[in-house]
Amino acid sequence: MRAGGQKWEWHIEPRYWRNPLIYVGILVVAPVLIYFIYPPLLPTIIEANLLAAIAIPLALMTISTGRMNFGPQFYIGIGGYTAALLSIHFHLSPGLTMLAAAVGGLVFGFIMSPMAIISGGLYYSLLTLLFPLLFLEATYIFTDLFKGDTGLSGVAPLVSTGYFSLNLLIYAFISLTIMLVYLFAMDKIFRSRYAIQMAAINDDEEVANSIGVNVNKVKILGFTIAATLVAVVGWFYAHYYQAFSGQIFLPLSFMLKIFMVTMLGGRTQIYGCVIGGYFIAFLEMILIRLTGDMSPVLFPIILLILLLVLPEGLFGLYRKRRYREYMPTLRFRR
Amino acid sequence: MAEILKVSNVSKHFGGLTAVNDVSFSINEGETVGLMGPNGAGKTTLINMICGSYPVDSGKIEFLGKDITKLPPWKRCKLGICRTYQIPRPFPELTTLASVCVSALYGKDRPNRGLEDAMTEATHYLEFVGLFSKRNVLARDLTLFEMRGLELARALATEPKLIFVDEVMAGLNPVEAEKAVRLIEHAKDQFGVTVLWIEHVMAVLMRAAQRVIVLHYGEKIAEGPPQEVANNPMVIESYLGRG
Amino acid sequence: MLGALETTLIYTCLLGSLYLLVSLGFSLICGVLRIFHLGYAYIFTATVYLTWMFMTLFGTPPYSTTVLVIAIICMLAVQAGIAVAIYKGLIVRYLQHEEIIILGLLFVAIIVEQAALRFYPIQTGVYLETTVIRGVSQLGQVTVSNQLIFAAILGIVITGLFVLFFLKTKLGLAVRAISYDIHSSRLMGIQVQRVFMFVMVLTLIPVILATLAIAPIWAVDPYMGWGYMSIAILVSVLGGLGNIKGTIMASYIIGFVHSVVGFVFNQPVYMGLAALVVVLVMLIVRPQGIAKSETVW
Numbered sequence: 064m065r066a067g068g069q070k071w072e073w074h075i076e077p078r079y080w081r082n083p084l085i086y087v088g089i090l091v092v093a094p095v096l097i098y099f100i101y102p103p104l105l106p107t108i109i110e111a112n113l114l115a116a117i118a119i120p121l122a123l124m125t126i127s128t129g130r131m132n133f134g135p136q137f138y139i140g141i142g143g144y145t146a147a148l149l150s151i152h153f154h155l156s157p158g159l160t161m162l163a164a165a166v167g168g169l170v171f172g173f174i175m176s177p178m179a180i181i182s183g184g185l186y187y188s189l190l191t192l193l194f195p196l197l198f199l200e201a202t203y204i205f206t207d208l209f210k211g212d213t214g215l216s217g218v219a220p221l222v223s224t225g226y227f228s229l230n231l232l233i234y235a236f237i238s239l240t241i242m243l244v245y246l247f248a249m250d251k252i253f254r255s256r257y258a259i260q261m262a263a264i265n266d267d268e269e270v271a272n273s274i275g276v277n278v279n280k281v282k283i284l285g286f287t288i289a290a291t292l293v294a295v296v297g298w299f300y301a302h303y304y305q306a307f308s309g310q311i312f313l314p315l316s317f318m319l320k321i322f323m324v325t326m327l328g329g330r331t332q333i334y335g336c337v338i339g340g341y342f343i344a345f346l347e348m349i350l351i352r353l354t355g356d357m358s359p360v361l362f363p364i365i366l367l368i369l370l371l372v373l374p375e376g377l378f379g380l381y382r383k384r385r386y387r388e389y390m391p392t393l394r395f396r397r
Numbered sequence: 398m399a400e401i402l403k404v405s406n407v408s409k410h411f412g413g414l415t416a417v418n419d420v421s422f423s424i425n426e427g428e429t430v431g432l433m434g435p436n437g438a439g440k441t442t443l444i445n446m447i448c449g450s451y452p453v454d455s456g457k458i459e460f461l462g463k464d465i466t467k468l469p470p471w472k473r474c475k476l477g478i479c480r481t482y483q484i485p486r487p488f489p490e491l492t493t494l495a496s497v498c499v500s501a502l503y504g505k506d507r508p509n510r511g512l513e514d515a516m517t518e519a520t521h522y523l524e525f526v527g528l529f530s531k532r533n534v535l536a537r538d539l540t541l542f543e544m545r546g547l548e549l550a551r552a553l554a555t556e557p558k559l560i561f562v563d564e565v566m567a568g569l570n571p572v573e574a575e576k577a578v579r580l581i582e583h584a585k586d587q588f589g590v591t592v593l594w595i596e597h598v599m600a601v602l603m604r605a606a607q608r609v610i611v612l613h614y615g616e617k618i619a620e621g622p623p624q625e626v627a628n629n630p631m632v633i634e635s636y637l638g639r640g
Numbered sequence: 641m642l643g644a645l646e647t648t649l650i651y652t653c654l655l656g657s658l659y660l661l662v663s664l665g666f667s668l669i670c671g672v673l674r675i676f677h678l679g680y681a682y683i684f685t686a687t688v689y690l691t692w693m694f695m696t697l698f699g700t701p702p703y704s705t706t707v708l709v710i711a712i713i714c715m716l717a718v719q720a721g722i723a724v725a726i727y728k729g730l731i732v733r734y735l736q737h738e739e740i741i742i743l744g745l746l747f748v749a750i751i752v753e754q755a756a757l758r759f760y761p762i763q764t765g766v767y768l769e770t771t772v773i774r775g776v777s778q779l780g781q782v783t784v785s786n787q788l789i790f791a792a793i794l795g796i797v798i799t800g801l802f803v804l805f806f807l808k809t810k811l812g813l814a815v816r817a818i819s820y821d822i823h824s825s826r827l828m829g830i831q832v833q834r835v836f837m838f839v840m841v842l843t844l845i846p847v848i849l850a851t852l853a854i855a856p857i858w859a860v861d862p863y864m865g866w867g868y869m870s871i872a873i874l875v876s877v878l879g880g881l882g883n884i885k886g887t888i889m890a891s892y893i894i895g896f897v898h899s900v901v902g903f904v905f906n907q908p909v910y911m912g913l914a915a916l917v918v919v920l921v922m923l924i925v926r927p928q929g930i931a932k933s934e935t936v937w
Contacts (some may be wrong), residue, residue, distance in 0.1 A: 133742070181924065185676065185881070188676070189676070190920070197912070200909075200912055201913070204909045204913075256515065259491075259495055259498055260503060262488070262490065265490070266489055270486045272469070273450065273470045273474060274471075274500045274503065274552070274555055277469075278471070315750060315866075319747060356758065357758065359754040359758065360754045363747050363750045364747075371729070
């Protein structure tokens with residue numbers, strides 16, 4: 064047994080070590096190239112990074128609780144509205160609003176984490192599905208605060224250099240940083256002893272409990288951390304669009320986008336989330352360019368077809384050639 | 398010999414059914430105690446209660462002098478109680494090595510153990526049960542005997558003081574059964590654990606246990622050295638029926 | 641005081657019976673097929689907009705009753721076809737992977753909603769002349785539209801028919817058996833696939849009837865499905881997924897909550913929230929729902 068873990072087959076194989084660096088290199092260089100060649104693609108890159116940045120903590124949440132949370136966009140709403148409201152009414156700087164958004168995600172995540180312990184799989188999915196819709200309804204009810212119909216506007220931007228494309232480039236790098244930080248953090252977690260814990264819980268909760276794993280703590284921690292990370296993405300959305308409306312982020316259509324990113328990436332493979340994010344973002348952009356106003360109808364149709372044809376995601380096409388199932392797979396409990 | 402487990406008047410009801418009724422016994426350090434009884438006598442329920450999977454309806458459980466009746470299962474494990482399962486419950490998607498690693502990491506009260514150290518330790522336990530060659534096989538691909546070995550390794554990796562072995566013989570052929578008994582005897586020698594052995598097969602308990610407790614319909618009907626219990630008329634009646 | 645009691649009672653009965661129609665199908669699919677038909681919302685939208693599409697196809701405004709009837713028949717056929725297609729294409733293949741089914745069904749609902757939005761935006765003025773009884777009645781202190789009373793009575797009748805069906809007929813027995821234990825049912829010779837397909841088409845009926853009955857008096861827009869579906873979800877979860885007795889009780893409880901919040905306290909915006917709180921409390925106290933079993937009866 065060598066220290067360093069490279070000989071241990073549970074990891075992704077050693078020769079993949081070099082790939083992430085090339086990967087990261089491409090991701091960093093791409094926005095710069097696009098800035099010079101064709102700047103209108105930059106918003107797509109930003110969207111791709113953000114989608115991946117939501118899918119990655121979602122993988123953590125799913126693996127640590129052992130159930131699928133069907134309403135991750137709830138925390139986008141929390142982060143986004145916190146940031147937007149604080150920016151508009153109290154003129155807090157983006158740094159402070161990010162802190163506030165993170166705290167909001169932490170608090171709400173912590174309050175809602177017991178759901179993962181108490182409710183069985185099916186009820187948990189239902190409740191998590193309903194919460195964003197309720198949030199949306201709340202934004203309509205308390206419309207003077209949340210401006211449910213029109214959305215909040217007038218949020219301070221993160222950068223303003225005066226040049227639109229340059230702004231976009233900087234936003235692209237910030238979103239890329241967020242995503243890479245999440246990716247790196249999750250990768251570390253999934254290679255550590257915490258991952259074994261989570262895998263054990265996923266497989267058989269009761270047995271894990273009886274050999275000394277504090278199941279509840281793992282679930283609460285995983286849920287809360289994931290919620291915080293997702294809330295920060297919500298913060299970014301608010302400052303990037305300089306507006307925030309629950310109508311865009313809370314309904315099911317956004318949730319389905321996030322889930323397709325996860326699915327295409329191979330469920331819980333976090334590197335796959337990046338690929339999935341870029342795929343979905345570019346797909347959406349191409350559809351809008353090509354079909355205009357039919358795209359809201361065609362986009363879900365194409366996604367549905369992808370879902371049926373590629374249940375393992377794009378990673379599955381690769382996986383089928385070398386089948387090694389050592390990562391904790393997702394089990395959806397009843 | 399010091400008393401490490403003391404069970405006092407525990408009972409468990411499931412709706413109208415009384416699974417365990419006012420059972421009391423104690424276990425001393427270093428003993429091998431057998432727990433016997435026909436099917437449905439409440440043996441597994443009793444073990445579940447002591448390990449923490451089921452809450453106790455009434456009664457008290459003390460381990461090493463501490464009252465553990467209200468502790469969650471993982472805390473009891475850290476104190477030193479562990480069990481194997483009658484129908485093996487491996488972690489199907491984890492490799493053998495990873496399964497034992499989980500216990501090595503989390504079964505004891507050593508919070509800062511690193512992954513590599515745990516893996517090294519896990520290999521020692523795997524070697525002990527003879528599964529070192531299967532360390533990278535998925536747990537669901539093992540044979541029954543190997544799975545039982547994995548269960549034992551997993552339990553031993555938590556460095557328990559008291560281990561519950563639940564019907565290890567079920568489904569094994571005589572050769573494997575012999576190996577299993579020897580394995581547990583070795584475990585006692587090597588790791589210094591106290592064993593509570595739930596078993597149907599009388600021959601095993603005759604040979605391995607110093608004391609046998611018999612349950613019937615949730616009540617303790619006999620306790621004592623194996624020879625004595627085997628000749629106890631109530632015990633014979635519980636297995637074979639009256640007349 | 642008495643007036644409030646009267647209002648509550650009347651609206652509880654009316655709303656409860658209506659919610660029965662809406663939730664029965666969802667609950668049945670949960671109990672028998674053991675999947676969460678999260679695309680349930682599409683049935684509402686599809687009913688309205690398919691009928692409208694056929695109406696515009698076969699006739700010109702103002703639409704005569706004959707055109708309406710033909711349109712409804714065509715719509716029924718298409719709906720049945722869609723249900724079977726969903727069953728064969730999606731559910732049968734992925735019964736082991738529930739996430740895929742749930743996502744796929746959600747996609748179907750979104751596709752229908754977006755298609756309706758694209759082809760018949762809100763300004764088109766879709767209106768289904770399906771009023772059976774016109775006018776309003778005065779029940780005590782409350783004025784309700786006759787159509788609503790008709791819908792409520794329809795709810796009770798249909799539920800009664802369903803219960804009779806499940807209790808007295810052979811096919812109903814098969815459905816109940818499957819909800820108890822699917823493997824044993826297969827061993828007994830029940831053709832599970834066919835029964836599943838039958839259940840999927842059967843559960844369309846109460847929903848279509850409810851939608852057609854309600855369309856003239858309540859708003860019709862491409863997003864209408866979600867509101868009804870959340871009621872269906874809440875009722876099913878409260879009553880114990882799949883259990884008809886529980887669903888019946890839960891419909892009236894939710895009807896009660898809605899009528900109290902909406903008509904006695906006069907805060908209709910909080911109706912959804914109140915219902916959810918009730919369901920959440922129930923889930924914490926008794927996670928299996930009112931009826932502690934998850935089988936059909």
